[in-house]
Amino acid sequence: MSLTGKITCGCIWLTVFLCLYLHSYAQSQVQSWGIGPVVEENIPKAEQRALQDAFSKAILQVALSHIPASSSLALVEKIQEYNTSRETQDISQYQITSRSRFFDVLQLNVDVIINDDYLKNWLQLHALTTPYEMRPAILLMISSYGPGSDETYEWWTSTGKRPYSRFENQLAEELKRRGEKVLYVEQIPRNTINPRERPLFIAASSGADLLLTGSISYTPVHDTLYETTFDVNLLDVQKERRLASWTLSRRSDFEIKDVHTLIISSALPQIQSHITQKILDLYPVVVKRHICINGISDYRTYQSMITALNAMAGISSIKIVSIQGHTICHSVEIKGSLEEMLQNLQYQQIADADIMIEGDVAYIRILKR
Numbered sequence: 001m002s003l004t005g006k007i008t009c010g011c012i013w014l015t016v017f018l019c020l021y022l023h024s025y026a027q028s029q030v031q032s033w034g035i036g037p038v039v040e041e042n043i044p045k046a047e048q049r050a051l052q053d054a055f056s057k058a059i060l061q062v063a064l065s066h067i068p069a070s071s072s073l074a075l076v077e078k079i080q081e082y083n084t085s086r087e088t089q090d091i092s093q094y095q096i097t098s099r100s101r102f103f104d105v106l107q108l109n110v111d112v113i114i115n116d117d118y119l120k121n122w123l124q125l126h127a128l129t130t131p132y133e134m135r136p137a138i139l140l141m142i143s144s145y146g147p148g149s150d151e152t153y154e155w156w157t158s159t160g161k162r163p164y165s166r167f168e169n170q171l172a173e174e175l176k177r178r179g180e181k182v183l184y185v186e187q188i189p190r191n192t193i194n195p196r197e198r199p200l201f202i203a204a205s206s207g208a209d210l211l212l213t214g215s216i217s218y219t220p221v222h223d224t225l226y227e228t229t230f231d232v233n234l235l236d237v238q239k240e241r242r243l244a245s246w247t248l249s250r251r252s253d254f255e256i257k258d259v260h261t262l263i264i265s266s267a268l269p270q271i272q273s274h275i276t277q278k279i280l281d282l283y284p285v286v287v288k289r290h291i292c293i294n295g296i297s298d299y300r301t302y303q304s305m306i307t308a309l310n311a312m313a314g315i316s317s318i319k320i321v322s323i324q325g326h327t328i329c330h331s332v333e334i335k336g337s338l339e340e341m342l343q344n345l346q347y348q349q350i351a352d353a354d355i356m357i358e359g360d361v362a363y364i365r366i367l368k369r
Contacts, residue, residue: 027092028065029113032058038104046106047099055091056083058112059119066116066123070132070179074272075123077178082122090115118360121287127279135181136209136278139188139237140168141199147218147226147256155185156202167216170260174268180275183208203237210243210278211235212271216263224253230263234274243274284335286316288360291342292329295353295366302328304350305364312341338362 034054036046060079067075093113100107123129144153144165155162163185164172172182188206203211212234219227230248235241248266252259291309296302309315314335322329334341342355342362352367 027113028062028116029111030058030061031097031109032061032112033107033109036106036108038101038106043106047108050106050108051094051096051110052088054108054110055088055094055112058110058114059083059090062114062116063119063123063128066120067128068131068179071128071130072179074178075128078126078128082119086118090118117288121285121360124285125280125287127276130279130283132179132181134279134283135179136275136282137181137183137207138175138210138212138275139183139203139206139208140164140172141202141211141213142168142171143215144168145215145217147220156199161186166256167260167263170257171212171264171267174264175271178268178272180272200235200237200240203235208237210275211237218256221251225251226253226259227251228259228263230267232267232271234271236278243278244270246270286333286335289332289334289338290321290329290361291318291332291364292327292361293364293366294327295368296326296328297366297368301351301366305345306330308345308348308350309341312344314341 032054034050034052034057036049036051036053038046056079059082060076063075063079063082064072091112092115095111096108097111098109120129127135141154141156142165144167145151153165155164155168163169172184175182183206199211199213212232214231214233216228216230219229221227228250231245232247233245234243236243248263250259250262252262254262293302293305306318309318309332314337316333316335317331319331320328321331332338338360339357342357342364345364346353346355354365354367356363356365
């Protein structure tokens with residue numbers, strides 16, 4: 001084969017090679033729609049808002065396809081956080097298929113193509129892809145004081161098969177609605193419960209992974225006005241250690257159920273944050289990041305870097321996704337922190353290099369000696 005033929009053949013194989021890796025970027029195509037208010041006949045501004053609304057709905061559609069139904073409510077509550085941080089970075093392509101106006105509202109129908117690699121990583125890092133069956137089981141042991149009297153209610157010290165208190169039951173239902181796995185009192189064999197034992201022992205005997213303890217008290221202030229205080233302790237049952245403690249207080253003359261709703265809505269974000277961390281400890285997430293190496297002047301230095309990265313325990317795969325001049329970019333699947341991986345690479349002193357991280361992309365610039 002002539003030299004020209006060899007070069008042509010090599011270019012073809014390189015093109016095929018790159019296409020295969022570039023194709024590995026996950027993309028989803030959805031049909032979405034959005035609306036935007038028409039203010040002072042400013043149609044371009046209305047279209048911009050309608051497009052943004054359509055993009056948000058498209059992201060939500062794709063996200064829902066990657067999670068179990070039990071996580072849907074938690075996703076809806078958190079998706080704005082994702083949209084704010086990513087904006088339109090993951091919109092690969094879109095086409096407006098129709099426009100219609102209803103009085104002062106513009107509606108667009110849009111075909112949207114989304115690069116969902118980052119979205120899937122985000123869902124995993126927030127434990128939204130974890131099905132109900134694999135989530136840690138939570139037991140509630142919250143003492144109730146009142147309202148209106150000094151009577152103490154504790155299901156685990158009461159005689160007979162007593163249910164959760166009103167507050168415990170409402171909190172349990174809210175956690176369950178958000179996809180969390182709650183142990184109910186009727187699920188726990190009463191012959192395993194000894195009121196004199198410490199709560200952690202009771203939780204372990206019932207098969208709980210997390211224990212939510214503390215107390216809720218109702219102190220009368222004036223007539224129907226009460227000070228409601230919720231003291232919370234979240235415990236890791238297996239490790240027998242406290243994960244968090246905090247106090248919430250509300251003063252109002254609302255109905256007890258409404259007061260409970262206020263208290264629970266304030267407590268849930270922190271409770272779910274610790275549940276997420278527990279899940280990530282049990283099932284470490286493999287996330288996809290990107291590393292671009294710039295200033296490559298010899299293959300030996302480049303290969304030494306790749307070999308060193310491949311040898312790290314937290315890196316499960318490295319794939320080339322693009323080659324441009326003296327820059328090669330890679331898709332990297334890791335468990336743990338990308339910053340720590342790159343810091344370890346620097347310690348090996350393979351070459352003088354500057355390292356910068358922007359979002360999910362790390363840039364390594366090899367310095368000329």
